[in-house]
Amino acid sequence: MPRIAYLGPPGTFTDQATRALTADFDAELVPLETVSQALDAVREETVMAAGVPVENSVEGSVSATLDALTSGEPLIAVGETVLPIRFDVLVRRGTGLDEISTVSSHPHAIAQVRDWLADNIPGAKVLVDSSTAAAVAAVDAGEVDAAVAAPVAVEHHGDLEVLAESIADVTDAVTRFLFVRRPGTLPDPTGADRTSISVVAHDEVGALTELLTELSLRGINLSRIESRPTKDRLGKYRFFLDIDGHVSDARVGDALTGLRRRCGEVRFLGSYPKADRSPVVIRPMASEQAFQASQEWLEQIRAGRIA
Numbered sequence: 001m002p003r004i005a006y007l008g009p010p011g012t013f014t015d016q017a018t019r020a021l022t023a024d025f026d027a028e029l030v031p032l033e034t035v036s037q038a039l040d041a042v043r044e045e046t047v048m049a050a051g052v053p054v055e056n057s058v059e060g061s062v063s064a065t066l067d068a069l070t071s072g073e074p075l076i077a078v079g080e081t082v083l084p085i086r087f088d089v090l091v092r093r094g095t096g097l098d099e100i101s102t103v104s105s106h107p108h109a110i111a112q113v114r115d116w117l118a119d120n121i122p123g124a125k126v127l128v129d130s131s132t133a134a135a136v137a138a139v140d141a142g143e144v145d146a147a148v149a150a151p152v153a154v155e156h157h158g159d160l161e162v163l164a165e166s167i168a169d170v171t172d173a174v175t176r177f178l179f180v181r182r183p184g185t186l187p188d189p190t191g192a193d194r195t196s197i198s199v200v201a202h203d204e205v206g207a208l209t210e211l212l213t214e215l216s217l218r219g220i221n222l223s224r225i226e227s228r229p230t231k232d233r234l235g236k237y238r239f240f241l242d243i244d245g246h247v248s249d250a251r252v253g254d255a256l257t258g259l260r261r262r263c264g265e266v267r268f269l270g271s272y273p274k275a276d277r278s279p280v281v282i283r284p285m286a287s288e289q290a291f292q293a294s295q296e297w298l299e300q301i302r303a304g305r306i307a
């Protein structure tokens with residue numbers, strides 16, 4: 001049975017997402033303490049793949065995931081899923097709001113419940129943990145008074161109870177998770193795919209504009225752009241791009257070769273079906289037929305058959 005790592009312990013949002021990502025086959029889920037450990041376990045081949053959070057509709061990218069994806073041997077995403085996120089407050093049985101002096105969670109959860117914390121437990125010290133479920137375990141161990149976590153997290157701890165439900169400042173938040181493997185056979189194109197790449201542009205006038213032009217000239221929609229410091233020096237950034245389409249699509253392949261010529265570093269981070277399966281809209285000039293016909297036309301000229 002394939003072993004699949006995820007950001008644990010059991011009861012995290014990533015646990016739920018990884019179950020969804022592995023729903024089609026039998027898998028042994030392996031909880032690890034950080035995203036970086038989960039991705040390194042894939043690199044070291046102790047697991048086949050990992051489920052990791054990548055972006056939240058309210059709080060933005062999960063920087064730890066972006067950094068860990070690009071800081072070691074290449075890995076690729078082969079699937080994604082999007083989960084609705086609801087935050088509850090978990091405490092030891094019988095604890096009241098006025099007894100909470102410390103509250104803990106994952107930084108992305110803390111950031112999404114700030115109003116509730118300020119309104120309901122303004123005096124509580126806010127602590128961060130490696131995951132929502134790790135914070136719940138800390139409550140169970142008596143180390144903190146309350147945790148902000150997924151509703152399912154309480155199922156793993158008999159002595160805890162839910163003190164407050166659905167406390168997010170913004171309702172209907174969702175998080176996107178990736179299923180990440182070592183490079184190998186790519187998922188087949190479906191017509192509803194996303195391709196993720198990271199690039200380090202040269203530090204010169206117009207570098208980012210020209211990089212984006214490589215996409216727009218080929219009719220490629222950019223669905224996300226995020227920058228992270230390369231950590232070499234101040235002012236040097238790595239851009240993470242999500243674009244519509246599959247690397248086997250002519251327009252996407254053509255754009256990637258353009259980026260490769262233009263940028264200092266380009267990493268292919270995977271082509272995989274979009275969670276909502278919405279078909280990619282392709283302008284006529286960017287279709288497979290248009291690329292093939294124009295290539296044939298050029299070959300005719302080169303062969304001397306068209307004046």
Ligand SMILES: O=C(O)C(=O)Cc1ccccc1
Pocket residue numbers: 007011012013014015053056085106108109130131132133150175
């Ligand atoms: O800590 C967790 O449960 C995670 O899976 C990371 C996370 C935290 C907050 C929102 C979405 C994912």
